[in-house]
Amino acid sequence: MTKGESCDQDLTEKIEKDIRTDFKNSMTYGEYLNLDELLGAQNRLSAHHDEMLFIVIHQVSELWMKLILHELIAAIKAVEADELDTSFKLLARVSKIQAQIIQAWDVLSTLTPSEYSEFRDSLGNASGFQSFQHRMIEFALGYKTTHILKIYEKNDKLHQTLTHALHAPGLYDAAIHALSRGGLPIDQEVLSRDLTKPYNRHDSVMQAWLDVYMNKDQHWKLYQLAEKLVDIEDAMQQWRFRHMKTVERIIGFKKGTGGSSGVHYLKKVLDHQFFPELWELRTRI
Numbered sequence: 416m417t418k419g420e421s422c423d424q425d426l427t428e429k430i431e432k433d434i435r436t437d438f439k440n441s442m443t444y445g446e447y448l449n450l451d452e453l454l455g456a457q458n459r460l461s462a463h464h465d466e467m468l469f470i471v472i473h474q475v476s477e478l479w480m481k482l483i484l485h486e487l488i489a490a491i492k493a494v495e496a497d498e499l500d501t502s503f504k505l506l507a508r509v510s511k512i513q514a515q516i517i518q519a520w521d522v523l524s525t526l527t528p529s530e531y532s533e534f535r536d537s538l539g540n541a542s543g544f545q546s547f548q549h550r551m552i553e554f555a556l557g558y559k560t561t562h563i564l565k566i567y568e569k570n571d572k573l574h575q576t577l578t579h580a581l582h583a584p585g586l587y588d589a590a591i592h593a594l595s596r597g598g599l600p601i602d603q604e605v606l607s608r609d610l611t612k613p614y615n616r617h618d619s620v621m622q623a624w625l626d627v628y629m630n631k632d633q634h635w636k637l638y639q640l641a642e643k644l645v646d647i648e649d650a651m652q653q654w655r656f657r658h659m660k661t662v663e664r665i666i667g668f669k670k671g672t673g674g675s676s677g678v679h680y681l682k683k684v685l686d687h688q689f690f691p692e693l694w695e696l697r698t699r700i
């Protein structure tokens with residue numbers, strides 16, 4: 416490269432930098448937050464006044480889910496790296512976001528059965544059952560339900576992302592490996608378990624958490640991690656319960672648009688536990 420060419424290169428870089436700075440300086444609030452797109456995305460399918468509430472509550476929930484996932488994925492990495500203090504900060508934020516989406520049910524509860532029935536038909540077969548981010552969160556917590564993948568067969572990108580998450584360790588698997596690295600004996604069959612299957616309760620994990628709780632001074636960080644996980648599961652169950660009750664007060668025991676039995680199905684989902692040993696130990700101590 417000649418001297419002249421390298422000068423040209425410097426000049427081009429300087430101009431490009433100036434353009435970027437100018438753009439940044441003149442950028443508005445709305446541009447930064449992409450508000451045209453965000454606030455233009457409430458497309459009602461009916462002329463019903465209350466459909467706006469229905470759309471906004473879902474969109475707000477999906478936005479919060481986006482942040483939950485962002486934090487959870489970082490928390491899993493932190494636990495895997497034995498950076499537990501970092502994970503506490505991230506998991507505490509997840510809990511605070513969960514509190515927001517639990518509160519959101521209060522707003523939706525102002526929708527009455529007659530109001531909802533006036534636009535329910537326009538929703539067709541669409542259902543929250545198809546919420547991709549909801550499944551990503553369940554997967555990140557270790558609840559891997561393979562039958563869910565079928566829903567996304569026609570969407571390569573979502574299917575691929577969910578398949579990747581299916582094979583990746585969830586938060587509970589990361590915590591169990593941290594127990595093992597912390598010197599608590601965990602059976603090999605748990606450590607090398609098939610991550611694509613939902614987690615099942617295991618004796619060695621039960622024993623390890625009991626040990627952590629009974630000797631918390633020696634395992635303070637793992638003890639704190641356990642309580643953060645309990646916070647998260649507690650909130651997941653509160654969310655599920657509020658969803659089930661809100662649905663019952665709005666559609667009673669009608670079948671769901673997604674093809675399920677409706678409230679009966681939502682009640683059954685409440686039986687599932689993400690971190691079973693952390694609940695069982697409460698009876699054992």
Ligand code: HEM
Pocket residue numbers: 472473476477523526531541542543544545546549658662665666670671672673674675676677678680681684
């Ligand atoms: C009037 C309001 C709502 C009604 C009547 C309702 C009803 C239902 C029903 C009946 C199901 C079972 C699947 C089906 O057959 O459709 C379901 C699933 C689901 N809904 Fe809702 N829902 C409402 C609001 C919401 C909101 C605001 C969210 C937040 C994103 C949401 C998220 C979900 C999710 C994630 C599932 C799957 C649950 C699982 O499989 O564990 N729903 N809903």
Ligand SMILES: N[C@@H](CC(=O)c1ccccc1NC=O)C(=O)O
Pocket residue numbers: 473535538541542543544666670671672673
């Ligand atoms: N499953 C609901 C419909 C429903 O709630 C819904 C429809 C479209 C988009 C999101 C929805 N929310 C949660 O399930 C019903 O059966 O009325």
